[in-house]
Amino acid sequence: MAINKIGREVPAFIEGIGELKPYQGPFSVEPTKRRFGRKLSVITPKESKLLNNIEEAIKKTGLTDGMTISFHHHFREGDYIVNLVMDTIAKLGIKNITIAPSSLNGVHAPLIEHIKSGVISKIETSGLRGSLADAISKGILEYPVKIRSHGGRARAIESGDVKIDVAFLGVPACDEYGNANGHSGKSFCGSLGYAKVDAQFADQVVLITDNLVAYPNVPASIQQTDVDFVVQMDSIGDPKGIVSGATRYTKNPRELLIAKYAAEVIKESGYLVDGFSMQCGTGGASLAVARSIKQTMIERNIKASFALGGITGQFVEMLEEGLVGKLYDTQCFDLIAAQSIGQNPNHVEIDAGFYANPHNKGCAVNVLDIVILSALEVDTDFNVNVMTGSDGILRGASGGHCDTAAGSKLSIIVAPLIRGRIPTIVDQVNTVITPGETIDVVVTDRGIAVNPLRTDLIEKFSKTSLPLYTIDQLKEKAEEITGKPKAIEYGDKIVALVEYRDGTIIDVVRNVK
């Protein structure tokens, strides 16, 4: 075991996984490898890529025991693909598979059976939720899950840290030669930003669609030159779980108060100038911040150059009103955003590598000014947990949290000081996803704390009426109300390794007793 830069004990080696490097700071890793190149292949002029079903596709790819396969999570809770493919793999008697999806959701609970029967032996993902997450927290997997951020996953794939043998990618609109996008069809999801990375780097790519369209399907998010096979099916997802309607504005007075403070922080920060850029999470408070900022932008005649994300209908509205110049979109969060990306030329689909891979020639988060992020817990070193609940059980996603915090000029955490009787500000978070040195301001309903590293911001804010406290004072305010929570008792088994975006280990999650 080694102690990393934020004082967490992390393993140096795990049998079956290999050597691990401890986290040493947000920009400490100098990459030395070359970009990974997939195997070359040939498809001759009269060859068809169209197959009848998933079983045929699995057989054609030659998938065997011990291989790595990948999926995207653009269909969220409506996804049929992961379960369908894994059921078929199990039926064919293939074992010991590593799955490396961009994320997993509650709908993927059936994977528990495939873990028990030895079909799945390793998982690499951004998120884990529901009963699958519970089972993993209890230690159902022999090897720890690797938790990666969106940028970290793109880095791992592009560098060959993860070698994908076969990518199984659900696509809402596709022609029979493999040009695909998410713009139309009953399963439309908008951006295919995560899937684009898999399509370019996997040795073999199988597209699965319920909407076969005439050739050529342009613009293509995934291109024919990357695709081996196309499978047509009746249904690849449940539209109700893929995109929900417009993201609603919160009426919760506590969230509105947090949003008011956060908007004030942004206004006083000096970053709200013409041509600025921003990204907002989808939490109630975070969306309300964007709304409040919008008002100030109109008053001060300020326009944003771009918004990044994770795009919601709210930003589409701002784009249409001319308040935002461009939308850079890896993932559409609601119906309005998903509809817009195929129609508005200024709503631009980007892949996860362009979004946040720290080891390319400069990703989008590097030029981001302001990001508003949520948190389950923040500790007095400003480290943030978005992965495990206060009970220590996995139930969240790393997402773009640490990527945007590291890249942006101003990273703001918005969270209530307490939830029920659980304090948000604690001595030590259960799991560190984002290191405190990349977090600038924590905004709660009971006060604001600025990272002491940001003396410039402290100086600016101290001239305002913002309710400023130290992070320790916020923690004490919380504990006065809730009492001091007893630390969670963990077992000895490491159930998840948390990779920082550069591939080092920032923390581990142990089994819950």
Place this chain on the structure above:
Amino acid sequence: MDIKKIAMAGTLESSDVSIVIEPNSGEGIEIELKSLVEKQFGEQIKEVVLRTLKELKVEKAIVKLQDKGALDCVIKARLQTAVLRAAEENTFNWGEED
């Protein structure tokens, strides 16, 4: 105060607690706690229950709590109400409370 019958107070709403108090045919106080935050606050919740019962001079009772993350002040208030209902007390000297 004697617990004469089963009584309850509180709800299952978030940040509330539902408390049922019953006569105990055996000796002392028995607590059955189910809480969303049992791992973090289980002991603290039991302490509040015991302290509140002591203040009300309840020596024999079975207390069942279904806690949805209530703060100590909420747990205390709900328990006081449940006890008064179970003891068939209609008047209460609030001035005695500390």
